[in-house]
Amino acid sequence: MNSEDVFFQLKRANPAPDSMLLPAEQARADETLAAIVARNDMGVDNRREAPRRTLAAFMAIAAVIVLVLGVNLLPGNQPSATAQQYLSTAAQSAEKRPTVTSPQSRDYLRRVDRIGDSAVTSVLLTDIAGHVHEETTSVGPRNEKLETLNAAAIEPNAINDAESAAEFVTQRYGRDAESATRGALEVLLTPGLHSDRQRQAYELLSGLEGITVVDVAEASDGGEDEIVTLQATVDGSDAELSFSLIPATGQLTRVQGLVAPGVETTVDAAGILGCVAVTGLGGPESLSLACADNNYTLNELRWSDWGAPSATATGVANINNCDPDCAQGTREQFPVTVTARERRSCGYNLDVYTRLTVAYPPEAKQKNPLAADETIDLGCGQ
Structure with missing residues (x-):
């Protein structure tokens, strides 16, 4: 079997390139595999070299598997829990977060919705009465997907006064998994929520099927907390619906494809401020x-x-x-x-x-x- 045949057989064992790899990364993976196979094809015929060729072939197969499966198998990116476990941890952490209880405090959220070179930045301040005060600014060319954006579309009182976050999501968005996922994420992007409503939104997500772990990374603030990226199944669509959170604090940090296909929503800041x-x-x-x-x-x-x-x-x-x-x-x-x-x-x-x-x-x-x-x-x- 020549090098081209070996290359074909190894590729056939893992026929689907990882969608997480960029084209350049996939090209490097193919080049690495070809180089390994080429070195193996130059092998010597004597028996002393046979174990070495077998080991080389095994390493080539292992290299293909790692390269094709992507970064989730690399050290430091291996998930230590399931999506449901991460979401359950976030639910417990969210319940411990402070709630605005003083007239001198306000719940603060700054989010950016971006697609291409267009972005809308929204600063939302929610007072103790649950009223949202919004300040927005736009940069870049006009984009129809961002024109319908209304960061304060949900008043926190509507969720806080409901029997539960799950009931609110069911009534407003629907019961199916995709609708419930989108609704729960919308809830978690709403400032001024009571901590138990945040917990309930994460619990709702943890009970849904089709949510998987995509990546685990260190938080950008240099601490020991992890940012976990999860992906949800979107039936009948090529659009991506994924989101990132810090389970240790219950903070949602990013959502892809919630506002519209291709729109990334990031939470740049969130906290409780004094008057x-x-x-x-x-x-x-x-x-x-x-x-x-x-x-x-x-x-x-x-x-x-x-x-x-x-x-x-x-x-x-x-x-x-x-x-x-x-x-x-x-x-x-x-x-x-x-x-x-x-x-x-x-x-x-x-x-x-x-x-x-x-x-x-x-x-x-x-x-x-x-x-x-x-x-x-x-x-x-x-």
């Missing part, structure tokens, strides 16, 4: 430094260097002098310079400025004791 949420797409236009009564606010803020290690804004401070008391006091206004710094991770890929400095002009400080420079430690609000 002073110094984050967003371009910096907040106003901040309340006295969250309970709004007696001290910063307005008309115009930021520069937003996203850098420190950002600076000019604006107007509006302060209640509380004389004779705050209910009867009058408000006074002063120009201010605001500096936000000391960014810190407060959730999955959520970097928040955690220290705010408010500086007043010298003439204002000389005329009014209310105009006093101060630095406020914000923290993460959790």
Whole structure:
């Protein structure tokens, strides 16, 4: 049997190239196999070389199997659990995540929906009443698949008030496996959910058939947590429906093919913020430094260097002098310079400025004791 025959027989043993391999990777796999077979075909006829040729043939077959099956068989990418087990772990972790329970806290989510060079970035803030405040921006050429996007299409109250997440999904999306999978993922991309609803959505996914593990990798934040990528069967369609999550925290990080075929949805940030949420797409236009009564606010803020290690804004401070008391006091206004710094991770890929400095002009400080420079430690609000 010559090298071409051996090559054909080995390929025949694994006829379907792995769809996870890029064309260039598949070409390298074929070249490696051809080289192994060519070396084996140059073998010597004596008996001393026979075991070596047998070993070479065995290694060639092993190489084909590894190359064809793809990265899931490589060290560091082997799943240590089934899809159902990963989802069950995520369900338990999600139930431990904090829920917005204070008027001074807000559930924060930043997601990006992208196809080709077009993308829509959405920042969603959900208050304790369950109302979603949305800020969006688009980049790239017009794309019809993104024009129907409405990141806040589901109000969290609709899910939180339902008997369960499963009941909500069944009524809104349907009972079949594909509809239930899509519905559960939509639920998990909704900010402001109670932790038990997040758990129920993962439990619903764990009970569905056709969800398999595609990849296991380290989380991008450099920690020890794993990001697990799962793929769901989409009947009668070539479209991909896959999603990635961190089982240890219950955080959904990416969904492919949910909004529309070819659209990738990534969650760049998620967490609970205090009332002073110094984050967003371009910096907040106003901040309340006295969250309970709004007696001290910063307005008309115009930021520069937003996203850098420190950002600076000019604006107007509006302060209640509380004389004779705050209910009867009058408000006074002063120009201010605001500096936000000391960014810190407060959730999955959520970097928040955690220290705010408010500086007043010298003439204002000389005329009014209310105009006093101060630095406020914000923290993460959790």
